[in-house]
Amino acid sequence: MELRLVAAAVLIAAGRTAAAATPSDPRACAAIQPDPERLACYDALYPRPVAPSPGIEPTAEQKTLYAHEGRSATRTPDRSLLDSRWELDPDSKLGAFNIRGYKPLYVLPFFHTSNINASPNSPSPDHDVELPERLKAAEMKFQLSFKGKILENLFGDNGDLWLGYTQASHWQVGNPQISRPFRETNYEPELMMVFRTGYDILGWDGRLLGIGVNHQSNGRSLPLSRSWNRVIGQVGFERGDWTVMLRPWWIFKESFAKSDNPDIGDYVGHGDVQIVRVWNGHEFALMLRPSPEGGAAQFDWAFPIRNQLRGHVQLFDGYGESLIDYNHRATYIGVGLSLLEWY
Numbered sequence: 001m002e003l004r005l006v007a008a009a010v011l012i013a014a015g016r017t018a019a020a021a022t023p024s025d026p027r028a029c030a031a032i033q034p035d036p037e038r039l040a041c042y043d044a045l046y047p048r049p050v051a052p053s054p055g056i057e058p059t060a061e062q063k064t065l066y067a068h069e070g071r072s073a074t075r076t077p078d079r080s081l082l083d084s085r086w087e088l089d090p091d092s093k094l095g096a097f098n099i100r101g102y103k104p105l106y107v108l109p110f111f112h113t114s115n116i117n118a119s120p121n122s123p124s125p126d127h128d129v130e131l132p133e134r135l136k137a138a139e140m141k142f143q144l145s146f147k148g149k150i151l152e153n154l155f156g157d158n159g160d161l162w163l164g165y166t167q168a169s170h171w172q173v174g175n176p177q178i179s180r181p182f183r184e185t186n187y188e189p190e191l192m193m194v195f196r197t198g199y200d201i202l203g204w205d206g207r208l209l210g211i212g213v214n215h216q217s218n219g220r221s222l223p224l225s226r227s228w229n230r231v232i233g234q235v236g237f238e239r240g241d242w243t244v245m246l247r248p249w250w251i252f253k254e255s256f257a258k259s260d261n262p263d264i265g266d267y268v269g270h271g272d273v274q275i276v277r278v279w280n281g282h283e284f285a286l287m288l289r290p291s292p293e294g295g296a297a298q299f300d301w302a303f304p305i306r307n308q309l310r311g312h313v314q315l316f317d318g319y320g321e322s323l324i325d326y327n328h329r330a331t332y333i334g335v336g337l338s339l340l341e342w343y
Contacts, residue, residue: 081243081278081343082207082236087149088196090157096149101340102164103145104285104300106312108336111141111170115330120224122261122327127223134178140171141334147192155195162192162212170322184324190214194234201237204244208236214249218323226260226323228252243343245274267293267327268320276342283310283341289318294329296320302341312338 032038079092085100087093118132147164154161166188173180192212199206210233217227229252237244248271256262269291277284281304289296296318302310314334320326 080205080207080238081241081276082238084343086162086194086208086236087160088194088207093152093157093160094149096152099146099148101145102147103143103166104302104312104338104342105143105145105340106302106314106336106338107140107142108312108314108334109140110138110336111314111332111334112138113330113332115328117325117328117330120324120328122223122226123256123263124259124261125257127225127260129223133183134175135183136172136175138174139183140173141169141336142171143168154193158196160194162194164188164190164192164212168322184218184322186216186218186323188214188216190232192232192234204237204239206235207238208234208245210234210236216323220324224324226326228261228264228323241278243274243276245276247272247274261323261326264320264326265291267291267295269295274342278343283343285342289320291319293319293327300341302338305337308339310338310341312336 032041079089083089083092114137116135116137118135119129121128143166145164145166147162149160150163151161153159167185168188169185170183171180172178172183175181190212192210194208194210197206197209212232212234214230214232215227216230218225220226230249231252232247232249235246237246251265251270253259254262269289272287272289275286275288283300283302285298285300285302287296287298296316298314298316300315301313304310312335314332316332317330319329321330321332
């Protein structure tokens, strides 16, 4: 019994001695038994930045620590909306090969259309569905989207090369008559060069300029195959909790016989504009896409539920809600959950 007491006393004394010193090896901290002293040892090795008092400008060192500690896709008070997504400022750079959010990530168990596209068609040969599909107006829709920087600061402290991927699926989960198929899945990889800019237009800060190559297809065989390739420009503006992204694009032309959808530009146009407003934990996004045939508009509303979990409502009207529906006009409404929004 006395030997045990002596051994315990020696361990405690050793732990206190290790905590009092500032070791250079974190393994020294792991040997400390009392929890408070072990944590103090780790804090001595890895000090956290001290937040400045209200009204006092943080030092350059503090700004650097804030920029790189606990970085996530969410916005922090000292980072603008576009900077939180594209790492525009020099002290926001995270380096290459970090996966980041891109477009919203959501699942909409209820996604209803006003006009079922049972017989998709295209002017290309062998692209018309002759036997109508037995589809339901209600289905499930979900979207996955992420991006990662593969090269950073190609021009001094500016110019980043990003690789992005988005996948949106429409699942006839409530249609057992035809074995609950995935009606449509769109695969969209893209390569984007993004630059930080700094100018002012009517009170709006011009923060981003980009250009990229985009491919989108549904991976289907004839007669349901649809695909297109674009060069897409990006011009980003922000003011407070508002952002506006202008995206003009140029469509790669293919021969009529080889193209799945040679008239896609007539329906989905040659560009869109995305307007996003963040307010009190809510996010409102409006997409407008003009075209000769009438284009489309989409409104998304995400509202907080718990932590990063949000409710999500989506309303779409026009052409091109998915590739198979590029020349089919309908109104869609969806309700569900999201884990990641634009900002």
